[in-house]
Amino acid sequence: MLKAYIDASWSGDLIVVGGLVHPEEVWPNFEPEWRAMLAQAGIKDRFHATEYWSRKGEFMRMKESGYVALGQEVRRLFAHYKPFCFVCVLSADAYQQWRRKQVLPILKDGTFYALDWCLTLLIHKINLQGQGDGVEITCDQGDGREKISEDIAEWKTEKLRENTWRFPGYPDQNRAVRFGFGSSREIVPLQAADVVVHTTLKWSQAQLKGEDADQVPFFNEMQGVMSIHPLFTLEDIELFHRIEVENEQRHKENMAMRPKR
DSSP states (O other), rough: OOEEEEEEEEEETTTEEEEEETTTTTTOOOHHHHHHHHHHHHSSSOOHHHHHHHGGGGGGGOOHHHHHHHHHHHHHHHHHHHEEEEEEEEEEEHHHHHHHTTOOOSSSOOOHHHHHHHHHHIIIIIIIOOOOOOOEEEEEESSOOHHHHHHHHHHHHHHHHHHOSSOOTTTTTTEEEEEEETTOOOOOHHHHHHHHHHHHHHHHHHHHHHGGGGGGGTTTHHTTTTTEEEOOSHHHHHHHHHHHHHHHHHHHHHHHHHHOO
């Protein structure tokens, strides 16, 4: 079983949804090390990336040496465990432009569009161990988007079951899929997912400003095991949508060519 953790972030025009995934046997080792890191730094609540970077909350009173050491330990854990990180970055304005051009009604909140990409990756494509491996997905709770998120996950799972033919290397259609929500205060890997999405948000902002995005804190530790799906413009979204439609058409053609039993 694979275990994935998803978080979201918003700033200005950008929507970021993403997280990280690893085989389930990895997380029992990761979690106590993360908790030990927080205890060593004197963090009683949780690691929250925006508060860390802005030196707010519990990070406000930290000495510079402790602050630097904490960041180094976050980097060490990501570099050591190498979770596969996945993120969709969406321009809210470009999404609304694209949405208004569609014939069929599309959800107004672009967060669900970005989540859809993440769930497609996790349910239909990610296969780290074997084709039959299941996936358990946990999202950070509390933003009021739970019901629609559950509906998207259920729909993605139904589509998985319907696809009797799979692209080579993709997971089996009968793989187990579990989807739920939790609090980052209790579920440590959600704090790591928070680091992934906020790091990607800063990377995206740097990209759009023409700055050196590779200098964003924590980004280098994720770069080798990361899938970033940037949809910054209307053209990006239209290209992605066209590729998705073509893949679906190709899938139908392959199904039609298969001999009937």
